[in-house]
Amino acid sequence: MDWTLTLIIFHLFILGMLALDLQVFHRKAHAVTMREALVWSIFWVAISLLFCFVLFIWDSHTAALEFLTGYLIEKALSVDNLFVFIVIFSYFGVPSHLQHRVLFFGILGALVMRAAFILIGALLISIFHWVLYLFGIILLFTGGKMLFGSDMDIDPGKNVVIRFCRKFFPVTADYEGQRFIVRRDKGYFITPLFLVLITIETSDIVFAVDSIPAIFAITQDTRIVYTSNIFAILGLRALYFLLAGFIKKFEYLKIGLSIVLLYVAIKMLLVDVVRIPIIVSLGGVLLILTVSVIASLRKKGRNKFSS
Secondary structure, eight states: OOHHHHHHHHHHHHHHHHHHIIIIITSSOOOOOHHHHHHHHHHHHHHHHHHHHHHHHHTOHHHHHHHHHHHHHHHHHTHHHHHHHHHHHHHHTOOHHHHHHHHHHHHHHHHHHHHHHHHHHHHHHHHOTTHHHHHHHHHHHHHHHHHHSOOOOOOGGGOHHHHHHHHHSOBOSSOOTTOSEEEETTEEEEOHHHHHHHHHHHHHHHHHHHHHHHHHTTOOOHHHHHHHHHHHHHTHHHHHHHHTTTGGGOTTHHHHHHHHHHHHHHHHHTTTTOOOOHHHHHHHHHHHHHHHHHHHHHHHHHHHHHO
């Protein structure tokens, strides 16, 4: 498989879809409907699976399974991003018709940051093998904290970057449509929408520290790590609008995610001792997530019946 040509086509397709999304489908700001979110979610999942099939045909079944496992892990971990989006939008009182635009640019920035993190991580691993163990320890700590700790307390008002912006830049009192920066008689002002964007970008840095090492536990092939991560992030906007209304009802999903992180942490720490087949990893991740979702739905059903 010619990966150079594949990555060129991959980036051209991504850029084309992003341009089409912003300039055609969302040229005029509007609240994203459930139907629209469902269509886009199905589209991005279908494209991701198609890419996996291409890897299977033109590269190898191992590459395809590694991509699918990495994509599934990243997609599952992105659920935490959805919780944070809800908190941020609620804190800033972002109107529903502006949420897509800020998520569009927020995820666009996340794509750039994730690419940089992946390249740095791959470089470090190629030079210092012990970095794999460091990644494993990070995942072990994160998984344990998620399993035994309380929910993440996100307070955008305490974000250092936001406080810096408010201190050194004039901020408009209200939203100025879809604009992030506006010009007034006395100069340029940033809008609350810009503060929302900065909050989303800085929050993603925290999540990248968890998700990227998790995929390196599955494969050290930078191309697989990169493409699986990017495909998962691209579908995050549609997933938010699809699940935002009832994401909190999946009570046991966070426990499932923590177990996934603990599993990949142990896998990474034992990388030089035992090689766990990729098909086992994929099956394990699928089983854990499926059980956590089914358990959440069953508890919701019992609570509804008892009430």
